[in-house]
Amino acid sequence: MSKDHGTKITEDLDLSIDPQQLDVEWLRQPRLMQSLVEVQANARMAVGSTKDQLSLVEADLAQKIRKSPEDFDLEKVTESSVKEVILLHEDRQQAAEALNQAQHSYDVVVGYVRACEHRKAALEDLVRLLGQGYFAGPIAPREIQDEWNTFMEQKQDKATTKRKVAAQRKRGAK
Numbered sequence: 001m002s003k004d005h006g007t008k009i010t011e012d013l014d015l016s017i018d019p020q021q022l023d024v025e026w027l028r029q030p031r032l033m034q035s036l037v038e039v040q041a042n043a044r045m046a047v048g049s050t051k052d053q054l055s056l057v058e059a060d061l062a063q064k065i066r067k068s069p070e071d072f073d074l075e076k077v078t079e080s081s082v083k084e085v086i087l088l089h090e091d092r093q094q095a096a097e098a099l100n101q102a103q104h105s106y107d108v109v110v111g112y113v114r115a116c117e118h119r120k121a122a123l124e125d126l127v128r129l130l131g132q133g134y135f136a137g138p139i140a141p142r143e144i145q146d147e148w149n150t151f152m153e154q155k156q157d158k159a160t161t162k163r164k165v166a167a168q169r170k171r172g173a174k
Helices: 017-067 079-088 090-131 142-172
Strands: none
Touching: 017 079, 017 090, 079 142
């Protein structure tokens, strides 16, 4: 495995949603989450590994300091002076920086996992909106008063026509 323990977020881990293809997005969601969880596990392993490496560097330095304090410009070897020399040593600082980088990568991946969980919730909401017809085309507002007036006019026209027909029949029957 590479030095980064596979903690890189790749471009195929796109968290965007195409609302026109909700079925495809739902099919993609489990695979996306699985990929992110694998990256998260690798990042967690990298943090553990770099913590171990930091501990080894510190232990190795402590042994060297106690064995040859003069090499580290120490006149008297005390626990606090050993700790100070270890903290200032370049090897320890590099190991600590590696741990900080690994922790940062892990935190970023945790953020991606949370974002993927939010993505799932967004998909659920989009499907709910789709079921409620939210994405349907626009509906023109109705003018109820105009429709009522038209209805009443048509009703009056029919009544007037019926009266005229009835009057003509009456005249024709005479």
